[in-house]
Structure formats: C-alpha cells, structure tokens
Amino acid sequence: MELSTKKREQAFWTLQILGWGFINLVSVFVVKQISMSLLVYSVVMGTILGIFATSLLRLYLKRTIQFDAFGINEFVKILVSYLMAATLFGVLNFVFGYVYVEFGPALTPSELQMFKYHDNVGIQVLNSLFLIGAWTVTYLVIKLLLKLNKDRIERLELNTHLKQAQLNTLKGQINPHFMFNSLNNIRGLMLEDVEKSREMLTKLSEILRFSLTKNSNNAISVREELEMVDNYIALSKIQLEDRLEFVQNVDSETLDLQIPPMIIQLLVENATKHGISNLKQGGTIVLNIKKEKEQLILEVLNTGKLKIAKDSTQLGLQNIQQRLKLLYGNRASFNLEEVSDEVVANIKIPLT
Numbered sequence: 001m002e003l004s005t006k007k008r009e010q011a012f013w014t015l016q017i018l019g020w021g022f023i024n025l026v027s028v029f030v031v032k033q034i035s036m037s038l039l040v041y042s043v044v045m046g047t048i049l050g051i052f053a054t055s056l057l058r059l060y061l062k063r064t065i066q067f068d069a070f071g072i073n074e075f076v077k078i079l080v081s082y083l084m085a086a087t088l089f090g091v092l093n094f095v096f097g098y099v100y101v102e103f104g105p106a107l108t109p110s111e112l113q114m115f116k117y118h119d120n121v122g123i124q125v126l127n128s129l130f131l132i133g134a135w136t137v138t139y140l141v142i143k144l145l146l147k148l149n150k151d152r153i154e155r156l157e158l159n160t161h162l163k164q165a166q167l168n169t170l171k172g173q174i175n176p177h178f179m180f181n182s183l184n185n186i187r188g189l190m191l192e193d194v195e196k197s198r199e200m201l202t203k204l205s206e207i208l209r210f211s212l213t214k215n216s217n218n219a220i221s222v223r224e225e226l227e228m229v230d231n232y233i234a235l236s237k238i239q240l241e242d243r244l245e246f247v248q249n250v251d252s253e254t255l256d257l258q259i260p261p262m263i264i265q266l267l268v269e270n271a272t273k274h275g276i277s278n279l280k281q282g283g284t285i286v287l288n289i290k291k292e293k294e295q296l297i298l299e300v301l302n303t304g305k306l307k308i309a310k311d312s313t314q315l316g317l318q319n320i321q322q323r324l325k326l327l328y329g330n331r332a333s334f335n336l337e338e339v340s341d342e343v344v345a346n347i348k349i350p351l352t
Contacts, residue, residue, distance in 0.1 A: 008146075012058075020050035023131070037105060045096055053089035053128075054135050057081055061139070067147060078136070086132035090125030097124070158326055179204075185238040200238060203231035211262070218327060219258035222289060222296075226250065229265050229287070236272050243282025244272065250289040257296055259349060260323045264289075264298060267345045270317065271302035275343055279304055291351070298347040306338035320347070 024046035060081050065074050101107065182204050190197040210228050226248070233246045246268075268285060276283045283303025290297050317336065324332040324347070331350040336343070 016051050016054070017047065019135075020047040020054075023050070038100075038107070041100065041104075046093075049089060049092045049096065050131070050135075053085050053092070053132065054139075056088070057085035057132070057136070058139065067143060078140070082132060082136045083129075085136075086128040087125055089132055090128035091121060093128065094121040094124040179208075181239060182235045185235070189238055200235060203234050207231050207235070218260065220261045221256050222250070222259055222264075223255040225259060225261065225264045226255075228262070229268050232265055232268060232272075233285075240272075240276060240282065243279070244276050245282070245284040247284060247286045248289075249287065251291060254289050254291050254296060257291070257351065259296065259298070260327060263320055263323065263347065264300070266317075266320055267298070267300040267347070270345070271300050271343065274307070275302040275304040278307075294351050296349045296351055298349070300345045301342050303341070304343055305341070306336065306343045324349070 021043060024043045027042075027046070061078065064077055067074075182200070186197050186200045186204070189200065207228055233244070237244050237246075264287070268287065271285045276285060284301075285303075286299075286301040288297070288299040288301070320334055324334055328350055333346075333348045335346045338344070
C-alpha cells in the first residue's frame with residue numbers, strides 16, 4: 001500500500017528526530033564523566049543542526065531532482081548539494097562547538113577530549129561529509145524503494161483500469177439500442193431490397209465479431225479500424241439516408257500504423273449519435289487521418305453544436321480518454337470542442 005503524503009511527511013520528521021537524536025546520543029556516551037548540561041546541549045544542538053542541514057538538502061532534492069528521468073545532470077546536482085549540505089553542517093558544528101568551549105562552562109579533561117578539534121573547521125567538515133553522506137544514501141535508497149512500490153501499485157491499477165476500459169468499450173460497441181435499430185432498419189429494407197439487406201446483415205455481424213475478437217488487443221492497424229467504420233456508416237445510412245454524408249481524408253502512409261481498437265469508431269459513433277441524428281436537415285462527418293512528425297493525428301468533424309444530453313453516460317468519450325491515458329500516459333491527447341458550428345474531436349497519438 002502506498003503511503004499518503006501526510007503520512008510520509010510524518011514518517012520523515014519522526015525518522016529525522018529519532019535518527020539524529022540517536023547518533024548524537026551515542027557520540028556523547030562515548031565520553032566518560034560528562035556533565036548533564038553538556039549532554040543536553042550536545043544532543044539537542046547536534047540534532048537540531050543535523051535536521052536543519054539535511055532538511056534543506058531534502059527540500060532542494062525534491063524541487064530539482066527528476067527521479068523519473070534520472071541522468072548525469074541529476075547525479076551532479078545530488079553530488080553538489082550533498083557537498084554544500086555537508087559543508088554547512090560542518091561549519092555550524094564548528095561555530096557552536098567553538099562558542100560552547102570558549103564561552104560556556106568549564107570543561108573536564110574528558111569533555112575537552114570530546115571537543116579536541118572544535119577549532120578546526122576542516123576536521124568538522126570531513127566528519128560532516130561522512131554523516132551527511134550516510135544520510136543522503138539512506139534518503140535516496142528510501143526514495144527508490146518508495147518509487148518502486150508506487151510503480152508496482154500503478155502497474156496493478158493500470159491493469160485493472162485497462163480491463164475496465166476494455167469492458168466499457170465492449171459495452172459501448174455492443175449497444176442494444178444500436179443493434180435493435182439496425183435490425184429493424186434492415187427488416188424494413190428487406191421489403192425494398194433483399195440483396196442490400198443481406199449486405200447490411202453481414203456488416204452488422206462484422207461489427208459484432210470485431211467488437212468481440214479485437215477488443216482485447218491493445219492495437220490494430222488503421223486499415224482494420226476503417227473497415228469497421230465503413231460498416232457502421234453503412235448501417236447508420238439506412239436510417240439517416242441522405243441526412244448523413246461521410247467524407248474520409250486518410251493519408252495512405254497511415255493505413256498500417258497501429259492505434260487502439262475502436263477509437264475512431266467511437267469518435268464517428270459519437271458524431272452520428274449526438275450530432276447528425278439530432279439535425280433535421282442532417283449534416284456531414286469528416287474523418288481526417290494524417291501523420292505529423294512523430295504523431296498520428298485522428299480528427300473527426302461533424303455538423304452541429306457541442307451539446308451532451310443530461311442522461312448521457314459519455315461512455316464512449318470516457319473510454320477514449322481512459323485508453324489513451326493507460327497506453328500512452330501524457331504523450332497522447334484528446335480534445336473535443338466546438339469550432340464555427342462544427343464539433344471537432346482531435347486525438348494525437350505518439351508513434352515512438
């Protein structure tokens with residue numbers, strides 16, 4: 001289980017206080033016959049200085065180090081910040097040690113031995129290099145373990161969400177309303193054109209088979225997806241007839257590129273269901289597919305306004321967003337907007 005931010009902060013400060021307190025307590029007990037005032041001063045002041053120096057170091061690391069893209073620059077930043085924190089810790093120990101020895105209570109021979117190098121800033125810095133170095137290594141190891149645990153949890157969540165997204169796609173595609181409408185339209189068409197009715201039944205069966213067999217795949221070719229889009233448009237035209245005009249502008253170099261299954265069909269279905277079918281005079285759906293640099297651009301434009309019914313589950317749109325997020329992270333994008341009496345859906349998929 002991943003710790004919340006609040007609990008992680010609480011754990012950090014608890015370990016800071018206990019860790020530095022323990023280190024300073026052990027170092028003091030090495031000295032025999034130490035006064036209570038010096039014991040308290042050394043433990044409290046050493047703990048405060050250690051927490052101060054390493055907290056500044058941690059603040060810098062959190063703000064500047066990209067642990068998800070660790071490279072030579074991050075290593076240099078860690079090394080430089082570690083040396084600066086160690087130097088700061090050493091100088092502070094030198095200053096407070098010097099002040100205590102010169103202006104504090106008289107020290108016993110044993111206590112003087114404890115402050116043997118109180119006036120040597122170089123020795124203090126060298127000692128600090130070891131302590132701050134040990135702290136830095138410990139901090140980075142804990143950070144790495146937390147990241148590995150977070151990545152493991154995210155992978156489990158991604159697998160769960162991907163299965164849910166696949167299920168949602170299946171629900172969205174095997175739509176009883178669409179099936180019943182198509183079957184009723186085909187039944188009515190039989191009275192006029194038996195041959196065309198058979199063709200439409202074949203297209204409907206192709207859509208259902210595609211939904212059942214391809215849904216579990218993470219990627220299919222644009223060519224395969226377009227075949228199902230054509231089938232969907234053909235079935236929709238039985239009901240909408242001349243009210244629906246469909247235009248494809250597809251670059252030939254994109255036909256064999258891989259995309260998530262049913263993602264174009266969901267866009268076209270959304271444009272048909274929420275756009276063209278609500279217009280008495282009908283309208284046009286334009287599908288543009290092109291390659292720009294290292295991105296595949298999928299764009300669907302339809303006549304109408306961007307209005308989503310209150311009772312709409314928006315299952316198709318949610319599914320598109322889910323799949324893009326799961327498969328490509330932040331490298332893919334999906335945008336839906338109204339531009340000059342047209343609804344424009346735009347998807348950008350990375351090719352590398």
